[in-house]
Amino acid sequence: xxxLPKIIIGLAIFVIIVAIPLWYNLAxxxxxxxxxxxVETEDVPGRDECVLPAGRMRPEHMDLxxxxxxxxxxxxxxxxxxxxxxTFEKSLTKTCLDCHANKDTFCDRCxxxxxxxxxxxxxxxVPEELAGRGGRR
Amino acid sequence: xxxxxxxxxxxVLSAIPVAGxxxxxxxxxxxxxxYLALAVFLAGIVVKVLGWGMSPVPFRITTTTGQQRSxxxxxxxxxxxxxxGWETFLRMITEIVLFRSLFRNTRADLKQGRIVHGSAKWxxxxxxxxxxxxxxxxxxxFKYFVEPAPAWVGWLxxxxxxxxxxxxxxxxxxxxxxxxxxxxxLRRVLQPELRYLSLAADYLPLFLLLGIAGTGVSMRYLWxxxxxxxxxxxxxxxxxxPQSPDGIGTLFYVHxxxxxxxxxxxxxxxxxxxxxxxxxxTRNLANNSRAVRHVNPWDYPVKVHxxxxxxxxxxxxxxxxxxxxxxxxxxxxxxxxxKPRAHEPAEQERPHSAGEDSADG
Numbered sequence: 360x361x362x363l364p365k366i367i368i369g370l371a372i373f374v375i376i377v378a379i380p381l382w383y384n385l386a387x388x389x390x391x392x393x394x395x396x397x398v399e400t401e402d403v404p405g406r407d408e409c410v411l412p413a414g415r416m417r418p419e420h421m422d423l424x425x426x427x428x429x430x431x432x433x434x435x436x437x438x439x440x441x442x443x444x445x446t447f448e449k450s451l452t453k454t455c456l457d458c459h460a461n462k463d464t465f466c467d468r469c470x471x472x473x474x475x476x477x478x479x480x481x482x483x484x485v486p487e488e489l490a491g492r493g494g495r496r
Numbered sequence: 497x498x499x500x501x502x503x504x505x506x507x508v509l510s511a512i513p514v515a516g517x518x519x520x521x522x523x524x525x526x527x528x529x530x531y532l533a534l535a536v537f538l539a540g541i542v543v544k545v546l547g548w549g550m551s552p553v554p555f556r557i558t559t560t561t562g563q564q565r566s567x568x569x570x571x572x573x574x575x576x577x578x579x580x581g582w583e584t585f586l587r588m589i590t591e592i593v594l595f596r597s598l599f600r601n602t603r604a605d606l607k608q609g610r611i612v613h614g615s616a617k618w619x620x621x622x623x624x625x626x627x628x629x630x631x632x633x634x635x636x637x638f639k640y641f642v643e644p645a646p647a648w649v650g651w652l653x654x655x656x657x658x659x660x661x662x663x664x665x666x667x668x669x670x671x672x673x674x675x676x677x678x679x680x681x682l683r684r685v686l687q688p689e690l691r692y693l694s695l696a697a698d699y700l701p702l703f704l705l706l707g708i709a710g711t712g713v714s715m716r717y718l719w720x721x722x723x724x725x726x727x728x729x730x731x732x733x734x735x736x737x738p739q740s741p742d743g744i745g746t747l748f749y750v751h752x753x754x755x756x757x758x759x760x761x762x763x764x765x766x767x768x769x770x771x772x773x774x775x776x777x778t779r780n781l782a783n784n785s786r787a788v789r790h791v792n793p794w795d796y797p798v799k800v801h802x803x804x805x806x807x808x809x810x811x812x813x814x815x816x817x818x819x820x821x822x823x824x825x826x827x828x829x830x831x832x833x834x835k836p837r838a839h840e841p842a843e844q845e846r847p848h849s850a851g852e853d854s855a856d857g
Contacts, residue, residue, distance in 0.1 A: 361793070366549035369774060370542055377538065380641035384735035387643060394724065414743070418720035425663040469724055474645035476654065 394468035398459055409458070410441045421477065424451060451479060456486055499685060502699035506707050506754070513753040517746045525749045526729050527738040533756035540763025545771050554792035558783040561600070565787070577783045584782045592773055595624055618679070626676035629669040630705075632656060633712075636667070640723075640730040662717070670713050677705050701767055704758050711751035721745035 427449035562576025657665035725741035
């Protein structure tokens with residue numbers, strides 16, 4: 360009871376710590392805003408839909424890319440046939456980035472929102488960076 | 497069986513949100529239940545700790561395991577028997593962060609009919625592993641709670657996924673957490689003496705934690721959910737603008753409901769050791785009873801009627817009855833004769849613990 364003031368101070372610190380996400384969100388403004396994705400499709404024939412339905416791509420794209428990498432690099436298996444019977448080359452830069460051409464308004468939006476730092480770009484080059492040097496696109 | 501009771505309770509708790517989501521009660525399990533659980537968690541802890549704060553701890557009941565402060569040439573152990581506030585603070589920090597008292601854990605075995613004591617560090621090791629992993633996992637979850645996600649969450653994730661095994665990269669803390677909780681559970685189940693001591697309330701938090709970690713790990717590595725929607729829900733809750741996005745996946749609601757159950761259960765369970773470790777009188781007091789006098793402030797002023805006063809009151813009657821007297825002003829007595837009464841109390845009412853017993857001469 361002599362220590363009640365100290366205990367109350369400790370409790371207050373505890374409550375403040377637990378509520379840190381609240382302070383953070385209140386200070387940062389709207390936390391509910393969903394990242395807005397932009398697909399810059401360049402009217403590639405037959406490419407009106409992704410290689411998997413969007414509902415599956417959203418949670419599973421990293422698995423698919425990982426599998427593609429292993430199959431392409433290790434077994435030389437280069438062709439992917441999707442649920443509609445279309446055939447694609449298993450390639451991030453040649454297939455995915457054809458439609459999703461802009462990394463910063465497509466890939467990065469969600470990855471930044473979720474604080475995910477994929478290591479794709481440790482090896483792959485972002486096309487825009489090549490464009491400046493007379494490369495692809 | 498107490499293990500089964502706890503396991504069934506957690507299975508039932510897991511089934512509730514499955515049924516709820518099937519009925520379309522997303523908002524109830526996504527918004528109402530987490531808010532309610534958080535409120536119970538915070539209010540419950542505050543009430544409980546205030547209750548502890550009001551309890552009297554009049555004396556120093558420090559448990560010590562080393563030489564206390566004594567004569568200057570006697571070597572003392574400040575962490576084992578702290579004598580100042582600063583030393584007590586250091587002792588508390590090492591206890592809270594490193595679990596020093598668990599490190600002292602011993603075991604007793606019967607070997608050839610004799611009790612042999614030995615060191616037992618496994619509980620300390622896995623206990624520390626569990627708590628540290630839990631902390632890192634909780635901090636990693638900050639990316640769901642706040643927008644924009646702070647940079648340090650990224651650093652923590654990179655460190656946690658240092659070995660880049662698998663994709664999504666397997667987090668070390670996920671593995672360590674499951675290992676540690678698994679050990680803590682198995683030790684209760686497999687050791688007969690611990691199984692005898694364990695109640696359902698001992699198993700329930702472990703099964704809850706396993707359920708939470710199991711659903712969390714499954715969502716990351718096996719049956720993925722739409723984590724962007726998960727963040728929308730979580731950050732929405734924690735900015736008081738709740739929303740209930742569609743199509744997150746039932747597994748997430750099981751995870752969230754188990755977390756909510758843990759939060760709501762927290763203030764009423766053994767998990768309150770989180771606050772209790774700070775308020776343990778055997779740990780958070782300086783062992784200075786020999787240097788400082790601690791008077792119990794709650795002592796009721798007890799009315800004392802000493803033998804000397806009793807004799808003063810009844811001297812004539814006692815004398816007439818032929819009873820021996822300690823002090824006989826006009827006769828000769830075996831005791832002190834007429835010398836002044838050294839032990840007579842100065843006042844009628846005094847705290848009973850405040851001085852030596854003044855009744856015997």
